[in-house]
Amino acid sequence: MPAVTYVSADGAREQVELAVGTTLKDGALENGIDGIVAECGGNAMCATCHVYVDEAWIERLPERSEVEDELLESTASERTAASRLSCQIKVSDELEGLVVQLPEEQE
Amino acid sequence: MSATITSDAPVSRLDPFSERFLNDPYPPHRELRDAGPVVRLERYGIWAMARHEQVHAALNDPETFRSAAGVGLADFTKEKPFRPPSLLLEADPPEHSRARRTITGVLSPKRVRSLREAFEREAHALVERVVDQGRFDAVDEFAEAFPTKVFPDAVGVPDKGRENLMAYGNMVFNAFGPQNEIFRESAKGQDEVREWIAEMCLRENLRDGGLGADIYEHAPRHEMGPDEAALLVRSLLSAGVDTTVHGLGNAIYCFATHPDQWAAVHADPSRARAAFEEVVRFESPVQTFFRTTTRAVEVEGVTLPEGEKVLLFLAAANRDPRHWEEPDRFDVERRASGHVGFGSGIHACVGQMLARLEADVLIGALARRVEAIELDGEPELKLNNTLRGLASLPVRVHPASA
Ligand code: HEM
């Protein structure tokens, strides 16, 4: 199972192994990692599952859909080139070693 | 042929649109969940799913479970819809996608957040009013008073005639069921209501800068003309009022009947938003929606033929013990995320952030002022083929000592 690291807003790192096909949002919630609200339950409606992917990974992730791109305009913390919605990214073998940073604010 | 393929399916004689069922849906919901992952409802010749896993899966498989043949009992491929179909609710991709992009552009979480201040002013005034009264009807004077003011304000609908909004929503949601007495009663004398709604959907009647006018502005970006924009405004007016009113009424009912849970919200009003999520799970304002199969599909060993109506019990899924711990317990500290009270997948409620904002602001304001809420008479249900909510809810509130 690919290992993914979540880095909290205050810098704490947590590495977890996630089953292929799990979303990064579910991976965090199922492992009790704070910092993702996911109010809409993964339906691309709320933008409270915002994460920043580690620089090295920006180009390696599948591209944002138009819906994700538009919704990222609504994040509570600033949007950057590294911004993604964690409910829209599914874990795959290619993502082994992925590091994502959680934002200060989600709501 | 179909008789042989479907012979393994459990069969139920329950009528989900009978007064008996609607009055107390939870025991029959359990019966349907326990009967199997998919159940034949003999009376209407349709299928039902009541477990979380299958309901969630069907909502997320629009290629197999389509909406364009209607999300009510009527099959639009065989019967004429009672109104021109919704471009959102009663549509499939690719048409649905264009309409959806238009409306999500307008109702972005950012835009919805910008409404907070105006909502807070209204909520504050309303809470002061009911606290002064001490005893009041939490439906009429509270759960209905708030959304029927702030929602049309946000959409940009003029003041005159707003009482039509509730009547229209009630009829629309009844029309997803059979043409029973409940539906007929709500459809009586509705010509004027429908005319008013149609007028309010026209650009010239919508305030500049409101959500309705914004729909007209966004529509051309997704190749939608003014007639289509009008139908999208109609979607907001149909789906955005009764649902929220019932959600707020059900919330006050849950709090009045679970004083410890209200105490927790009162102690920390920032819990209001999560508490509302639990209300939507526990007393789901929208109980059911239909889909129609686009092909023969196997569900846990039962084959549903093509073109069949499938009734998805959102409210039953929200209390499925296969998914939830102690589902029949109302617990505001529960992580209710994952419920299907706002649907799921491509048709997931586009107004959910707006509904949450209304609830957050109103319940939050009440929590800051009121220490205890108690029933002050028997609540009365408002029967509807699709919605669950109250017609009246007499309560007494005790203000917190300042
Ligand atoms: C607590 C309040 C609400 C509840 C429980 C609720 C529930 C739902 C549900 C269950 C669906 C899914 C329909 C399906 O899958 O076929 C839905 C869709 C929809 N809702 Fe809501 N809703 C609420 C408030 C609102 C508000 C405030 C608005 C308008 C701003 C709204 C507008 C819509 C629209 C337009 C759709 C159709 C979306 C589509 O088919 O793509 N709803 N709602």
Ligand code: FES
């Ligand atoms: S969970 Fe709501 S957008 Fe990702």
